[in-house]
Amino acid sequence: MTWALVLGMIWTVTSRVSSTQPQAQPGAVAKEGFSAPDFTLDLLGGGKVTLSDLRGKVVLVNFWTSWCPPCRLEMPAIEKTYRSYKELGFVVIGLNLTAQDSERAVAEFVKEIGVTFPIALDRDNEVGNLYRNTALPTSFFIDRNGVIRSVIVGGPMSEALIQSKVEELLREGE
C-alpha cells in the first residue's frame, strides 16, 4: 500500500516534467479571449520564431498550406497589409502545416507571391494540434498582450477585413 502510494507520487512528479515540444499551457486555449498558446518553430530559410517573443506587437498567425486555394488567394492581401503596418508594430507568422505540405512547394509559392513575412514550418503538426486547427486557412489575430482577439476560419479574407482588424488592435496600444 505504502509502495503504491510512493510510486504514485513519483509518477505524478515525473509526468509534470516539461518537454521541448509545444503543449497546452495552463490557461492557454486557442479561442478568442484567451492567451495564445506559445510555440517555437523553425522558419523557412533558417532561424526560429517564438510567439511569446512578439509580445508588445499585434500578431496575425495564419495557418495555411500551398495546396489550399483559399489560403493562396488571401496571401497577397496578408502580404500587402503586413507591408503597410509592420512599421507600426504588426507581425505576421505564416504558419505552414508542413506535415501536410512540402517545403519545396512552400518555398516556390512564397517566392511566387513575394511573401516577406516569416513562414514557420509546423513539420509535425504540433502547433496545429495545439491550436485545434481543423480547417485551412485559419487566422488568429493576437493583441499586444498576447490575447487572441479574433479567429477567422476559412477564406479568403479580404484586404479590408485584415486591415480593419489590424488597425483596431494597433489603436489599442496608442
Added chain:
Amino acid sequence: MKIELLYIDDCPSWETGLQNLKSAMIQEGLIADIDLVKVHDDVEATRFKFLGSPSFLVNGSDLWQETRETFALSCRIYATPNGIKGFPTVNMLREKLHSLVEQPS
C-alpha cells in the same frame, strides 16, 4: 439514411474522401446514394453550415461536428492515426457510420 458529401472544387482531398466513404459504406453494408454538394461561396457555406471540404453529413448532421459561429470556404483537415490528412480514413468513417446504424434516431 441521407448521406451527403460537401466539397469545394479546389481542395484536392474530397475525391479521396468520397472513395473512402464508398469503401466504408460497403464494409458496413450500407446501401444509400451519396449526394455530392458543391459549395460555391460564403453564402452557401453559411447556409450549409459548411465546416470545410470535404464534409460528411448523415441525415443533415456533420459526422465531425464543431461549434463554429461563422462559415466560409475552407479545406478541412482530419486527425487520422497516420497524422493530419485532408480526408478521414475508411476506418474513421466506418466507426462513425457504425455508431449511427447502431443508434438509429
